[in-house]
Amino acid sequence: YSMGQNTWIGPERPCGVWRWNGEFAEVWVKQQRPHICKRAISMWFDGLTMNKIDLHCLYQGASFGGWSQMAWNLGGTYCAAVVSRRTGRPVKWLFSRREDFYGGEMDAGTFYFKVGAKLDGTITAVEQRGVVANQSMLVFGIAKHLMDNMKIPHVRGITEGVWVNKGPNVPTRCEQNLNSYAVNLVTNQVAEALGLDPVEVALKNDGAEGHDIEWLNERKAELGFPTRDSLRECVEKGKAAIGWDEKRHAAGAKRLPNGRMHGLAFTWTHEWDDSAGTSEVAMYVERNDGTVTILGCRADGGQNAETSYAQVAADELGVPVEQVRFKHQEDAGFYTMTPDTSTNLSVNAWAVRHSARLLKQKLLEAAVAPRGVTQLASFPPAFPGKRADELDIKDGVIFEKADPSNRMTVADFVGPSGAQGPLMSPIGEPILAGKEGLDYPIRFTPPMFEDAYQIQRGTYLGVRLRFCRQAHFMEVEVDPETGEVDITKIVTVNDVGKVINWDGCEGQAYGGAIMGAGRGHTEEVVHDPRTGIMLNGNLLNYKIPTLMDVGDIETIMVETGMGYGPYGSIGIGEDVATVVPALLAPAIHNALGVWIEGFPATPDRVLKALGSA
Template sequence: MAYTVVGKSVRRVDAIAKVTGKAKYTDDFSERNMLVGKILHSPYAHAIVKSIDVSKAKALPGVEAVLTYKDLPDIRYATALPGVIEAIATDDVDVAELKYGTAGHPFSLDESHRDKEDRRILTQKARFVGDNIAAVVATDALIAAKALKLIEVEYELLEPLTSPEAALKEGAPLIHDDSERNILSSNGYEIGNFEEAVKEADRVFEGEYETSIVQHCHMENQVSHAYVDSDRRIVIMSSTQIPHIVRRIVAQSLGISWGRVRVIKPYVGGGFGNKQDVCIEPLNAAMTLAVGGRPVRLELSREEAMIDTRTRHAFKFKIKTGINNDGKMVAIHISAISNTGAYASHGHSIAGSAGGKFRYLYPTKALKYDPITVYTNLPVAGAMRGYGTPQIFFAFESHIEDIAKKLNMDPVELRKKNLVEVGYVDPASKNKIMSCGIRECIEKGKELINWDVKKSLYKEQSGDKRRGLGMACFSYASGTYPVALELAGARIVMNQDGSVQLQLGATEIGQGSDTVFAQMVSEILGIPMYMVHVISTQDTDITPFDTGSYASRQTYVSGMAVEKAALEVKKKVLEVAHKLTDLPAHVLDLRDQYVVMKESGEQVIALEIVAMQSFYDRVNAQPITSDVSNNARINAIPFGVTFAEVEVDIKTGKIKIIEIYNVHDSGKIVNPLLAEGQVHGGVSMGIGYALSEQLLFDEATGKPLNNNLLDYKLPTIMDTPDIGAAFVEKEDPTGPFGVKSLGEPPIVSPAPAIRNAVLDATNVAFNRIPMNPQRVFEKFKETGLI
């Protein structure tokens, strides 16, 4: 179908505000006499607070409050206590253990499906270096920082468990008393019978692979401010991806009703999943309560944010694959150990997501997945772009490359023999593949990188610098169904001139969703983009309910609500036009700010006249609006591939990317330029994941070694090659305008593609990332290449 706006690279609706500095972020807002909050972090990875003396800090002029675990309420007591806000503010609430979960998932009516509740706002037991022990509220940041140094804490040191192996060993101390052997969860699945199916294979291959802890490094650190309004409700303005979920979790953390909390989200300076966790808002709420409801700002420094928010889970995989001589895989067994750090956060959901999204790419007779998620005394791992899939696809796409090499098969052909087909129904999720362009993606990628010619050219190489080609495929999803609720809301109000306000629960965090939604409304209502006014700020008191920005769900899931709302407005416009013209609504359409004849396009009546009639008709006045929710109980599967060419310096271990192409089947591309930007950002993150990024810790103490942007090696513009983005537009019948997801998929396959290119160049397999020069040099020495 030909569209006039959808499919076009229109300018972002927030472009001018952002480039001129008019866009307002959380830190741009202020309240009168705003106080400042600071956090005392534990210097030890595993320790119990034996005593804490805050008297000197409290006596410092300018200090308004000092909080410890003793000052926070027991949820069971607080829930039943009327006027709990006033009680907390005056220290009248008894002290007891209070735990809550921080992961940004929709609430579940099924208790067994809820996130693990293992967190306190402030803790008596430190579980990682950086854990929150106490907090200060003062008139300014300097006084608050000085007060922190005056807090005297006596610790009883416990053994720090800085690896899953250490945490799992017999007799290891428990990080959480209710988690046997420090295991958060070990739920997996088996499709078919692996042990029986693998016996039918001609050959069996095994491999071990490992990924590292990395950080999101979004530009805007976590920041919020909170106060109590005249209605005795806690108001929090926060840089978050999930305002409606923040509201719920803050209320749970304090043991108050959810309606006592209001959350406002302005522009957000990046999140990548880190702001899909409720990291600082509960403490910020407690701070304002401690000072009688006065406003308190809480902002993390970069050093704090890199260890006291969330990281990407490090994984260790063991893979066993049974395969026939013709290259057809018959059985796969994947064992995975996931390091979730000190608290659950998204926890085992990451391992579950990895095993779930992986299933769509290579269906086999039998697939067994045995993941285990382990607590350690390291910073908390949570959601990060790709949600487990960069880890598992690094492992499996490296594994399948190793198999191709041992079978002396073309790695592209080996993959093509095993790829999914349209119509496949996943046995576990029951999601059906309604569209699949993975084969076309592969062919386009091969053409872009000139695969066949360069493969032949690089076949026999010697010398200090060698080149190679690699590729890796992926599958993903468009939302979380059927694992979790996928509810989204949208509201449209038409103005007297025919323009509209579009209000969304879906959060714009830089990815361009506001623009895409405006394009959808513009297309359906036949009005230009400038007449669609998107209200980008989310406010839980006003905004339609939506679970937030995560899981690459917005264009697909929230887009369903936007499409539904726009179609309802269109229907109402045509009904008014029918009353004015006597022409049946079903023969009418909207184009170029006019009601027109659907078949001929002949203009019938101006949209502005219809809008004015809806406002001011003395008999039938009824402004045209829509306010809808959409519960998506379906999922569309995107696919794609990365092709990479690298040059490896044998003497130094440095890997240089010569060319890289990221090709996607994401259904209809609503805005090609925005889509290309998503690809560039995701591939850049994937390059860092492959070659340089890793949070480092002292193994003996758990202390972070590089939680700053000097020592943590993010790729700079000098390290980033030209990135090629391409699309195969296989429109999916389930999505609005045929869309599928694109936000997270670009991060998934670059790392294994780069790894496989290094293998092609050097004949050395790197099964652990990052492949930084030190690690590459040492591996070359180990294998005798140097």
């Protein structure tokens, strides 16, 4: 099969602003890796020191890799810096829409499979060869998911790269496309060839590194994970939602009353894991009201990740989530793991949890320690005669476990800032006068600040078994006369280990389903075959689907607790958009009884498969 080129465009085009404040540089970047931006900028202009660079990383919705992956992605920023220095004015740079179409996704190419299987559906060997175009990072393989998720004893994959007169192809909306397509097409082709249910073929071959599911279950137990069958749980929920047992039929066997042919399909792979990365965050309690601020400069790509981090901090600290803010737009000297790899939660949430636990301990220890200690005297503790382990925090209130009536809000504990500095509010400022039975409204609470970090070795640096799975189902109607395909329903099922933010998880799955449908159905950069000139570098002729172009989407979450992230969580970003595109092939085959040979599944490719083009 072949895959056309998907571009890396997002609704917001690459842009940035540079302003010189004397010898200091103030820079606004639309970039997934602000820490790399700052490092690169520091090497310009005879070595601009890092402490003279003020970086702002604003909201940049729908940033999915692409431009950020290119070595020269700071070209516009450098040009703006030079022009700003020469003119003495702030300078903004901005791509045109056509410029944003320059490169594409790294799955563009042609692929060949040879598969061996037993009559019962047990797959014994897979040989795969891929010829990919303009791939800048030829390191992710094409058959890796067959090894990660299946008990196939013999797997061989070869990737060959060629360069043509088009833009570079890099990870855009994920780099695991080819691996996911392999699991999909091998599972479904084997099932069709042997007259089997593809769900049963998947379950029969589930495993890892050539070993079966029993072996994998032993590894789960060794690592302290629950021993649950993630794939089976996912497929059972998905089958019920799509009506698999009731609607499934032989290929080309069901014509609908409207004259179209009905198709149903299934695919699966592992849930995205912890990947690899590092993260650092800081956290402090604000004076005056006791709210909490998290510091960690990062790109907000619109996935609602910041709310998830605030939830982790609130739960660990014992404060309402509404009182926690993740302040990511400004450079405070701490940088989180970047949004790429779409497993941020599995890295960043560890750092947030570490920091929150340290900060809570500091609060409790400060609550039982003398305050305002000097060489001459000190003030009594907020909780005299108590130990830190005798206190706890809940709903923003510090209290004694044995006597919850002995309590003080975090806001009262840290106290207000006053005329004599941030640590005290003396007599004459009646903000807290008379509260808590105190004679003097003085707190002298030291700064409540902590930082922490996480180093994640991840799966890129070695084998870390995946235990969580995902399964997706699609229902289509195909017009055999015109080749038109209507996607009437998609059901996505993801075992995310533990859901921390339901809106975030469901949003990733829902948006991923639409994005995946577009990549497999309508999206393709078209070039003139003779000149190589791009013919559709705009959003009118490059067909990104809207909500009107895809039917019902149902998102289902499974929580097995078998992820490597905090609380047993695991990543979900990118994976639905990566796994769903090739699902069009078995869906169309189930409708018409023929296999399309390439994506996107446009009407001309469908008619060609039917021999009608």
